[in-house]
Amino acid sequence: MRRAHTVEQVRAAESALMARLPDGALMQRAAYGLALAVSDFLGGAYGRRVLLLVGSGDNGGDALYAGAVLARRGAGVEAWLLGDHVHEQGLAALRAAGGRVERPAARREAAAGTLLGPRPDVVVDGIVGIGGRPGLRASALEALAALRGVPVVAVDTPSGIDVDTGELPSSQQGAQRSSAQDADRHVRADLTVTFGTLKPAHLVDPAAAACGSVHLVDIGLAADLPTATIEALQPADVTALIPRPTQDAHKYTRGVVGIRAGSSSYPGAGLLSVAGAATGLAGMVRYVGDQAVADRVREAHPEVVGEGRVQAWVVGSGGGEEAGDHLRAALTDGVSTLVDADALAHLTTTDHEHAPLVLTPHAGELSAMTGAPRAEIESAPLRHARAAAERYRAVVLLKGRHTLVAHPDGRVRVTTTGTPWLATAGAGDVLGGVIGALLAAGLDAFDAASVGSWLHGAAATLASGGGPITAGDVAPAVPRVVADLLT
Ligand SMILES: NC(=O)C1=CN([C@@H]2O[C@H](COP(=O)(O)OP(=O)(O)OC[C@H]3O[C@@H](n4cnc5c(N)ncnc54)[C@H](O)[C@@H]3O)[C@@H](O)[C@H]2O)[C@@H](O)CC1
Ligand SMILES: Nc1ncnc2c1ncn2[C@@H]1O[C@H](COP(=O)(O)OP(=O)(O)O)[C@@H](O)[C@H]1O
Ligand SMILES: [K+]
Numbered sequence: 328m329r330r331a332h333t334v335e336q337v338r339a340a341e342s343a344l345m346a347r348l349p350d351g352a353l354m355q356r357a358a359y360g361l362a363l364a365v366s367d368f369l370g371g372a373y374g375r376r377v378l379l380l381v382g383s384g385d386n387g388g389d390a391l392y393a394g395a396v397l398a399r400r401g402a403g404v405e406a407w408l409l410g411d412h413v414h415e416q417g418l419a420a421l422r423a424a425g426g427r428v429e430r431p432a433a434r435r436e437a438a439a440g441t442l443l444g445p446r447p448d449v450v451v452d453g454i455v456g457i458g459g460r461p462g463l464r465a466s467a468l469e470a471l472a473a474l475r476g477v478p479v480v481a482v483d484t485p486s487g488i489d490v491d492t493g494e495l496p497s498s499q500q501g502a503q504r505s506s507a508q509d510a511d512r513h514v515r516a517d518l519t520v521t522f523g524t525l526k527p528a529h530l531v532d533p534a535a536a537a538c539g540s541v542h543l544v545d546i547g548l549a550a551d552l553p554t555a556t557i558e559a560l561q562p563a564d565v566t567a568l569i570p571r572p573t574q575d576a577h578k579y580t581r582g583v584v585g586i587r588a589g590s591s592s593y594p595g596a597g598l599l600s601v602a603g604a605a606t607g608l609a610g611m612v613r614y615v616g617d618q619a620v621a622d623r624v625r626e627a628h629p630e631v632v633g634e635g636r637v638q639a640w641v642v643g644s645g646g647g648e649e650a651g652d653h654l655r656a657a658l659t660d661g662v663s664t665l666v667d668a669d670a671l672a673h674l675t676t677t678d679h680e681h682a683p684l685v686l687t688p689h690a691g692e693l694s695a696m697t698g699a700p701r702a703e704i705e706s707a708p709l710r711h712a713r714a715a716a717e718r719y720r721a722v723v724l725l726k727g728r729h730t731l732v733a734h735p736d737g738r739v740r741v742t743t744t745g746t747p748w749l750a751t752a753g754a755g756d757v758l759g760g761v762i763g764a765l766l767a768a769g770l771d772a773f774d775a776a777s778v779g780s781w782l783h784g785a786a787a788t789l790a791s792g793g794g795p796i797t798a799g800d801v802a803p804a805v806p807r808v809v810a811d812l813l814t
Contacts, residue, residue: 330555331525334457340551357522358392360544364520373401378447382454383410389482390453391417398424409466437469452514456483462496463487479516485537487513493531523548530741531709532729559741566812568778570768581610582767585637587653588644589620596645596756602802603760609767639663641763643670644756663766667759683772684721722772732777740777745784748791753798758783
């Protein structure tokens with residue numbers, strides 16, 4: 328499991344650990360790990376040009392100490408001091424190692440609108456870390472503008488993002504805005520090197536998308552950290568959770584999933600939903616719906632049967648006008664029910680009393696359910712997914728690049744598998760089917776949604792192989808992903 332802790336949790340754990348360690352030891356661990364990661368990023372330190380952007384706090388201190396390590400290994404290191412203060416010991420260490428320090432350089436370079444000296448091989452963003460408020464000051468924005476195009480390694484977090492929420496600084500904070508940079512008011516990194524534990528912004532979009540790849544440096548914090556509320560499943564976690572048949576299993580002990588999806592207007596959604604369910608994770612699949620769709624389903628999946636008892640329902644994908652009736656019919660069974668697409672509009676905040684629910688909206692569907700504008704949901708998905716889970720007393724899976732699975736008790740799992748090629752019509756229908764099969768096989772709503780989403784993303788990546796896919800390519804790859812995990 329990869330876990331993310333809030334700033335408050337990290338600060339508490341760090342002070343507990345620091346009380347047992349000599350002064351500065353923790354920063355030395357962080358800085359050394361950072362220096363190694365920068366060196367790996369560059370394919371070695373010797374002869375490389377490293378530019379440090381240094382703010383006034385400990386984040387700048389990390390950058391300065393790491394710069395000293397890199398300078399001793401033969402890198403040409405220059406630091407631009409952007410804050411009112413600077414970490415003095417870190418500065419002394421960099422100077423002693425032969426690094427150059429420029430106080431007003433950022434402004435001089437920015438005035439020229441470009442770099443005056445040779446182009447660095449990497450920028451190390453030590454402007455702010457977990458102590459930063461969202462947004463950046465003009466001096467930082469100007470420095471970044473002058474360095475546009477140079478790869479960036481962020482120290483702890485890309486500066487300017489909101490660490491606890493994963494949100495980006497809002498465009499209304501334009502007071503400190505510089506003409507040098509009109510779009511982003513935060514750093515966009517190629518690599519983010521963080522310490523001790525992940526923070527929410529490393530997993531949660533839109534900030535996670537500004538982190539690039541994330542490298543975690545062990546500074547010995549684990550024992551002092553509390554239980555995390557935000558986590559990302561890893562292959563070993565998924566392997567442990569996948570339901571597998573016992574030696575004496577029969578199809579009913581493995582669970583039966585029922586699909587009430589597709590309609591005469593959207594027959595394909597029924598087929599794709601069944602395809603997701605019929606990946607072998609449950610013992611049997613039933614289809615209930617439009618006769619013409621049912622005929623096509625049985626043509627494509629001869630093993631699928633008609634109405635009868637089920638352990639879980641999937642309702643709504645392409646359900647059209649019948650989606651509301653199907654939802655009511657499914658809920659009378661009192662079994663775990665996944666509610667997608669057209670059925671979401673018919674859901675009430677008391678439906679959780681009938682059955683454990685998994686809701687699978689994208690931002691547009693969640694907007695229709697709650698009245699929050701779509702753009703607002705996309706800029707604060709964590710807040711909105713949690714609020715919806717609480718409101719409907721249901722597990723809410725909010726789809727996106729990093730899909731969020733929110734439990735009404737506040738826990739959140741983030742899906743980090745997948746590929747942008749998965750953003751294709753019908754992919755969500757397949758996802759509903761996969762999760763429905765896991766519900767029928769006995770996983771609880773939170774595990775089924777998060778494991779199903781993980782498998783769906785991994786199957787898309789496998790099917791894609793780096794190239795385009797359609798929704799129909801995803802389900803056939805699910806059994807191979809599961810086999811790879813189990814063997
Ligand atoms: N606390 C610890 O024990 C450890 C901290 N470490 C590093 O220390 C960092 C936290 O250091 P700090 O608490 O000093 O905080 P930061 O260095 O993140 O930032 C605080 C400083 O930045 C200023 N500031 C805040 N928002 C700003 C903005 N938007 N633009 C410009 N300046 C802004 C503040 O006035 C303050 O002076 C971590 O992110 C990590 O890099 C590591 O060395 C590991 C150990
Ligand atoms: N940029 C992206 N990267 C990875 N996966 C994505 C991206 N955008 C969307 N997805 C995934 O693609 C699927 C799209 O589902 P959905 O929006 O319901 O489409 P549809 O209704 O056409 O089936 C979801 O699983 C979502 O998480
Ligand atoms: K930073």
